[in-house]
Amino acid sequence: MSSPAPxxxxxxxxxxxxxxxxxxxxxxxxxxxxxxxxxNGNTIPPSPTxxxxxxxxxxxxxxxVMVGDRVxxxxxxxxxxxxxxxQVLPRESELDxxxxxxxxxxxxxxxxxEPPLDTHQxxxxxxxxxxxxxxxxxxLNKSDLISPEQLQQWKERLAGWGYEPVCxxxxxxxxxxxxxxxxxxxxxxxSGPSGVGKSSLINYLIPDINLRVGEVSGKLNRGRxxxxxxxxxxxxxxxxxxxxxxxxxxxxxxxxEDLALYFPEVQQRLAEGRCQFNDxxxxxxxxxxxxxxxxRYEHYLEFLAEAVILHDSLQxxxxxxSNMKMKSKRAGEQQYEPxxxxxxxxxxxxxxxxxxxxxxxxxxxxx
Numbered sequence: 607m608s609s610p611a612p613x614x615x616x617x618x619x620x621x622x623x624x625x626x627x628x629x630x631x632x633x634x635x636x637x638x639x640x641x642x643x644x645x646n647g648n649t650i651p652p653s654p655t656x657x658x659x660x661x662x663x664x665x666x667x668x669x670x671v672m673v674g675d676r677v678x679x680x681x682x683x684x685x686x687x688x689x690x691x692x693q694v695l696p697r698e699s700e701l702d703x704x705x706x707x708x709x710x711x712x713x714x715x716x717x718x719x720e721p722p723l724d725t726h727q728x729x730x731x732x733x734x735x736x737x738x739x740x741x742x743x744x745x746l747n748k749s750d751l752i753s754p755e756q757l758q759q760w761k762e763r764l765a766g767w768g769y770e771p772v773c774x775x776x777x778x779x780x781x782x783x784x785x786x787x788x789x790x791x792x793x794x795x796x797s798g799p800s801g802v803g804k805s806s807l808i809n810y811l812i813p814d815i816n817l818r819v820g821e822v823s824g825k826l827n828r829g830r831x832x833x834x835x836x837x838x839x840x841x842x843x844x845x846x847x848x849x850x851x852x853x854x855x856x857x858x859x860x861x862x863e864d865l866a867l868y869f870p871e872v873q874q875r876l877a878e879g880r881c882q883f884n885d886x887x888x889x890x891x892x893x894x895x896x897x898x899x900x901x902r903y904e905h906y907l908e909f910l911a912e913a914v915i916l917h918d919s920l921q922x923x924x925x926x927x928s929n930m931k932m933k934s935k936r937a938g939e940q941q942y943e944p945x946x947x948x949x950x951x952x953x954x955x956x957x958x959x960x961x962x963x964x965x966x967x968x969x970x971x972x973x
Contacts, residue, residue, distance in 0.1 A: 623679045625654075635660065659688075677693065680692045704795065704836045711794050714797055715803065716744075726905060732767075737858075744771040744772070748802075749775045782810065790841070796808065796849050858912055872888065879895035881893065
């Protein structure tokens with residue numbers, strides 16, 4: 607909810623404002639304030655944004671300030687365009703990669719052609735998006751490069767996965783109005799592999815930002831990275847877009863037993879029947895309700911094997927670290943040595959040695 611514009615403050619009391627962090631660079635935060643457009647003669651700048659620092663108190667508390675955070679800003683310097691963040695309001699959601707707070711949904715952008723749609727890569731992105739718990743809006747760009755029959759086949763195929771894609775074309779201006787309605791008044795994270803038209807789409811939605819657009823590599827048939835950091839851009843009709851750096855293979859860092867939660871087809875099959883075991887991984891267990899002939903089952907098994915390997919590797923690392931202790935720390939380098947668990951390897955304390963000697967002397971005197 608927007609706050610009213612600050613009025614004149616003759617008493618000199620501190621003026622507090624609220625806003626949204628739209629960009630982070632080093633120790634500075636660009637904050638878009640909750641202010642209406644100023645009228646003529648108003649001292650508030652036409653673009654109500656301030657370049658802010660973080661109060662030392664927040665730093666001591668370990669309070670991180672992320673893109674998308676709702677914050678309280680104090681001591682605004684309108685002439686210099688500066689302010690200070692004194693409080694971070696509670697978050698509705700929080701992502702680590704990309705580091706964005708209070709996001710409502712993920713706009714996952716893929717191309718139908720140039721580069722051609724890779725179902726394995728798409729499945730990987732969808733699973734990663736599902737792990738966030740946010741709503742997923744699947745957007746397929748360059749729909750003008752395939753026939754209507756092919757387009758319908760893709761829609762039916764993805765419906766079997768549990769998704770209803772919005773098929774658009776930035777170049778041909780196809781179905782962009784439909785996409786607009788899904789972005790209004792929301793913080794949306796734009797994601798997807800490089801070269802599928804994310805930057806072109808954002809340039810279309812927000813004409814004034816002029817993001818750098820990359821070409822598709824001829825050798826690899828995939829795009830070059832054009833976005834280097836996370837930043838929120840305001841949509842003309844309301845809402846914010848978070849453009850994230852493009853990457854081709856997102857990491858799958860979920861637990862093996864949780865992987866099935868991120869496949870809508872698995873959830874549908876589990877709703878229709880139950881597996882024999884509560885901890886079923888749906889791989890080779892008997893009487894499994896999930897294992898069977900569905901399109902992405904091979905993708906599921908591949909991702910499951912990857913998740914098991916990662917889980918075992920982390921478990922071994924944790925076990926190894928539990929048997930080690932830090933020996934020294936020099937110039938940022940940590941050295942470890944094995945812990946001596948057995949008492950026979952431990953050196954007894956001097957107090958204990960002295961006590962044994964005194965007891966021994968007492969025994970000799972008694973004799």
